[in-house]
Amino acid sequence: MDPRNNSKAWNVLCWNISGLNAESMWESLKNKVTESQCDVVCILETKGENFDTLFIKLFCPSYFDSFCFIPSVGVSGGILIVWKGAIFDGVEVFRNNFALSIEFTSCHDNSHWVLTNVYSPCDTEGKRSIMDWFGNISMSDDMC
Numbered sequence: 001m002d003p004r005n006n007s008k009a010w011n012v013l014c015w016n017i018s019g020l021n022a023e024s025m026w027e028s029l030k031n032k033v034t035e036s037q038c039d040v041v042c043i044l045e046t047k048g049e050n051f052d053t054l055f056i057k058l059f060c061p062s063y064f065d066s067f068c069f070i071p072s073v074g075v076s077g078g079i080l081i082v083w084k085g086a087i088f089d090g091v092e093v094f095r096n097n098f099a100l101s102i103e104f105t106s107c108h109d110n111s112h113w114v115l116t117n118v119y120s121p122c123d124t125e126g127k128r129s130i131m132d133w134f135g136n137i138s139m140s141d142d143m144c
Contacts (some may be wrong), residue, residue: 001073002046003108003141004024006099008028008106009105010039010040010113011030011036011037011038011039011040012038012039012041012042012115013033013036013038013040013041013042014042014043015029015041015042015043015044016044016045016119017029017043017044017045017046018045018047019045019046019048019075020040020043020046020047020048020059020080021047021048023058025059026058027059028058029060030044030058030059030060030061033059033061034061034066035062037133038079039083039084039085039087039088040082040084040088040104040115041060041064041080041081041082041083041110042079042080042081042115042117043079043080043081043082044078044079044119045072045076045077045078045119046069046072046078046079046080047075047076047077047131048069048071048072048078048080049071049072049078050065051069052073053065053067055082058083058110060082060114063084063085063086064082064083064084065084065085065086065087066082066083066084066085066088066090067080067081067082067083068080068081068090068092068100068102069081069100070095070097070100071099076122077097077098077119077121078098078119079098079100079118079119081100081102081115081117083102083104086107087105087106087108088104088105088106088107088109089105089107089130090103090104090105091103091105093114094116095133096133097111097121097126097129097132098119098120098121098126098129098130098133099116099117099118099119100116100117101115101116101117102114102115103116
């Protein structure tokens with residue numbers, strides 16, 4: 001049996017937050033994460049240089065206990081992926097200045113999948129770089 005035909009759909013919440021530095025945003029985000037019943041949260045434009053579990057608890061319920069991030073450059077950019085460790089093991093498989101990929105393995109049935117969170121730079125050079133990167137992506141046989 002092809003495992004791709006028997007895979008579960010996971011709920012992923014993606015939000016361009018335009019900065020996690022404002023306390024007023026934390027409660028809104030936490031409410032949205034709870035209401036959506038998502039398993040993974042992808043946050044773009046965090047405008048944050050560093051994250052730890054205590055800070056993440058300000059805007060995610062406590063069962064979101066695993067994460068990976070790309071820091072912002074100054075007050076621009078930043079990518080954060082947060083997930084439920086009781087549901088997934090997550091391993092970073094790729095990163096560059098504007099993309100972060102995590103391979104998730106289900107703790108329940110060992111199925112796996114890759115999620116890539118992309119944040120496009122707004123400067124001319126960054127836009128060229130991301131378009132070159134997209135143009136050079138090739139799918140490996142195991143991802144088709």
